[in-house]
Structures are given as structure tokens and as C-alpha cells.
Amino acid sequence: MATIRDLGLVIGLMMAFFMASIVFADPDMLQDVCVAILKPAVAVNGFPCKNITDISANNFFFAGLVKPGLTNNALGVNVTQANVNQIPGLNTLGVSMARIDYAPGGLNPPHVHPRATEIVFVLTGELNVGFVNTDNKLFSKTIKAGEVFIFPRGLLHFQINNGKVPAAVIAGFNSQFPGTQRVADALFASSPKIDNGVLAKTFKIGTNLVEEIKFNLGPKM
Ligand SMILES: *[C@@H]1O[C@H](CO)[C@@H](O)[C@H](O)[C@H]1NC(C)=O
Numbered sequence: 251m252a253t254i255r256d257l258g259l260v261i262g263l264m265m266a267f268f269m270a271s272i273v274f275a276d277p278d279m280l281q282d283v284c285v286a287i288l289k290p291a292v293a294v295n296g297f298p299c300k301n302i303t304d305i306s307a308n309n310f311f312f313a314g315l316v317k318p319g320l321t322n323n324a325l326g327v328n329v330t331q332a333n334v335n336q337i338p339g340l341n342t343l344g345v346s347m348a349r350i351d352y353a354p355g356g357l358n359p360p361h362v363h364p365r366a367t368e369i370v371f372v373l374t375g376e377l378n379v380g381f382v383n384t385d386n387k388l389f390s391k392t393i394k395a396g397e398v399f400i401f402p403r404g405l406l407h408f409q410i411n412n413g414k415v416p417a418a419v420i421a422g423f424n425s426q427f428p429g430t431q432r433v434a435d436a437l438f439a440s441s442p443k444i445d446n447g448v449l450a451k452t453f454k455i456g457t458n459l460v461e462e463i464k465f466n467l468g469p470k471m
């Protein structure tokens with residue numbers, strides 16, 4: 251005999267299933283594939299599809315993650331993207347990847363991905379990683395080769411290589427184009443610039459220090 255409690259359980263399970271099924275980042279697709287026309291004449295959400303007669307296996311292929319990116323830059327990090335812009339076949343599929351290489355001491359500075367959760371798999375080396383939730387609680391851990399860590403969609407996160415050898419990860423995203431916003435650049439290197447008074451008051455510092463940070467993050471001659 252089905253009781254009210256059983257019915258409640260069934261409805262609860264159905265709701266849980268419904269909620270789970272709507273947790274995706276990019277719009278669901280309506281055909282097998284929709285290989286992106288990357289420079290379309292009209293603006294749409296994502297990209298319009300190439301004619302099926304014009305697509306091939308190469309539209310679903312990318313060799314750009316084979317080699318480490320060069321890390322001889324100020325932050326000691328190189329993010330090599332493998333999203334819809336590099337792999338047009340990803341259009342409407344709701345996933346993408348990246349390879350991130352870190353020199354010893356290399357930092358992927360605090361940033362957010364507005365459209366995707368990220369899962370990193372460590373290829374080599376060891377990293378200290380973390381994200382901060384909306385209660386400003388830090389979730390941090392040291393991860394090494396073969397281990398994975400998750401950065402939930404939209405939350406501030408970073409990775410740093412505190413080790414003495416290079417490190418590398420493969421990152422997976424549930425968006426064809428996750429988007430990246432580096433917090434320091436968004437605040438101090440936007441164009442046009444955010445008013446010094448806004449930043450001075452936000453950080454409880456003088457405008458001279460704001461100027462110094464803007465100069466340090468700005469384009470170098
Ligand atoms: C796709 O290309 C084929 C061959 O050129 C053409 O016959 C067909 O009309 C095209 N389809 C669309 C939707 O443009």
C-alpha cells in the first residue's frame with residue numbers, strides 16, 4: 251500500500267532528478283553536432299552551425315595541449331585553452347578543457363569562471379589550490395600528480411606551485427567557453443579604469459597605493 255510518506259518520497263526523488271537534470275552550464279543541444287562558425291554575420295548565444303557537409307574530424311580535434319606552455323613570464327604560469335575558439339566542434343556541447351603549466355613558484359592568480367565549474371587533474375608536480383565561497387570560507391589543499399580538485403562555478407580560486415619543480419594540470423569545464431575574470435586585473439587594470447576613490451575606499455588604502463597597483467598591473471612599455 252502506497253502511503254503519503256511513500257508518495258512524498260517519490261515526489262522528492264522526482265524533484266531531485268529534475269533539479270539534477272537542469273544543472274548544466276551551456277544550453278542543451280537540439281542536434282548531433284553544431285560545429286561553430288567562429289566569425290558569424292549575426293550575433294547569437296554561442297555560434298551558428300556549419301553546414302554538415304562542410305565538417306570533418308578535424309573540427310573535433312586539437313593538439314594544442316600536447317606541449318607545456320612557456321612559463322617564463324611574471325606570474326610563472328601559462329594557461330593553454332581548449333575551448334570552442336580552438337575546437338569549433340565543441341559548440342553547444344557544454345564542455346571544454348585547458349592545460350595549465352606552472353614554473354616553480356608559478357601562480358595562477360585569483361580568478362573566476364562565470365559560466366563553468368572547473369575540475370583539475372594534476373599531470374606533474376604539486377600545487378597548493380583553493381577556492382573561497384560566498385561566506386568567505388577558504389577551501390584549500392595541496393594536490394599532486396593523479397589527484398583532482400574542484401572549483402565550483404563562479405567562485406574565486408587560485409593555484410600556486412610552491413614546489414621546486416614545474417607542475418602541470420589538465421582542467422575540465424562544463425561550458426564550451428567558461429570565461430575567465432582575474433580579480434586583480436578586473437579591479438586595477440580595467441579599461442576605462444575604475445576611479446581611484448572607489449578602490450581606495452574598498453581596500454582601505456591611500457590613492458597613491460591604488461596608483462602603484464594600477465601601474466604594476468598596467469601594460470608595460
Ligand atoms: C548544405 O550544403 C549542401 C551542399 O552544398 C547544400 O545542398 C545544402 O542546401 C546545404 N544546407 C544548408 C542548410 O545550407
Ligand SMILES: *[C@@H]1O[C@H](CO)[C@@H](O)[C@H](O)[C@H]1NC(C)=O
Nearest residue numbers: 318319320321322323327328
Ligand atoms: C604560453 O606559451 C605559448 C607557447 O607554448 C606562448 O606562445 C605564449 O606566449 C605563452 N603565454 C604567456 C602568457 O607566457
